[in-house]
Amino acid sequence: MSYRLILIGPPGVGKGTQSALLTERLGLKALSSGDIFRREIEAETDLGRLAKRYIQHGELVPNGVTIEMMAKRLRDDDTRKHGFVLDGFPRTVRQAEALDEILFEMEFGLDKVISIEVPEETILHRLAGRMGCTKCGEIYHSRNKPPMREGLCDKCNGPLFVRTDDQPGTILERLRVFRETTAPVIDYYASTGSLLRVDGSVGPEDTYRQIIEAMPR
Numbered sequence: 483m484s485y486r487l488i489l490i491g492p493p494g495v496g497k498g499t500q501s502a503l504l505t506e507r508l509g510l511k512a513l514s515s516g517d518i519f520r521r522e523i524e525a526e527t528d529l530g531r532l533a534k535r536y537i538q539h540g541e542l543v544p545n546g547v548t549i550e551m552m553a554k555r556l557r558d559d560d561t562r563k564h565g566f567v568l569d570g571f572p573r574t575v576r577q578a579e580a581l582d583e584i585l586f587e588m589e590f591g592l593d594k595v596i597s598i599e600v601p602e603e604t605i606l607h608r609l610a611g612r613m614g615c616t617k618c619g620e621i622y623h624s625r626n627k628p629p630m631r632e633g634l635c636d637k638c639n640g641p642l643f644v645r646t647d648d649q650p651g652t653i654l655e656r657l658r659v660f661r662e663t664t665a666p667v668i669d670y671y672a673s674t675g676s677l678l679r680v681d682g683s684v685g686p687e688d689t690y691r692q693i694i695e696a697m698p699r
């Protein structure tokens with residue numbers, strides 16, 4: 483079956499895991515804005531060159547450029563044939579409206595917009611406590627996978643560090659940004675009737691099952 487899906491959720495709810503399961507098991511194409519930027523930049527297209535300029539200056543790639551890249555990828559033969567799962571796009575209601583227009587033009591509908599929901603407290607617990615090795619990149623977690631010696635990597639003895647992204651202040655800020663900009667996207671899709679809310683706190687396989695059971699057959 484080929485489906486056209488969107489995954490929405492704040493950082494730490496397991497969007498990446500679900501996207502990987504959906505692509506592996508159903509053969510859907512994973513489309514994320516990050517991958518699409520990289521693709522265009524590597525192929526040195528006009529859009530890629532434009533995006534690169536913003537990224538190099540540490541600026542956000544403007545909406546118009548992102549949407550155009552996404553439209554191009556959605557029109558690719560493999561995406562048309564195998565279906566897709568969008569992750570990290572649309573991030574705003576404006577992008578959601580633009581996506582609707584693209585899909586309408588292609589005479590495509592969305593099968594489901596999946597909102598993965600996890601209490602914020604759980605997200606904080608999941609993300610805070612994550613540490614990485616500065617030498618080999620091994621990931622640890624203060625509760626789920628603590629290193630044998632505090633602050634040192636089991637594998638290579640390298641010093642461990644907490645990424646800026648995983649510091650509690652940064653996590654709260656990312657959750658706040660999600661609530662403000664992306665949560666309205668969930669309301670938008672709730673109003674179009676394609677929204678599916680799944681529980682992301684039950685483990686990846688159970689979350690995956692909730693998604694599959696709700697799919698049109």
Ligand SMILES: [Zn+2]
Nearest residue numbers: 615618635638
């Ligand atoms: Zn290490």
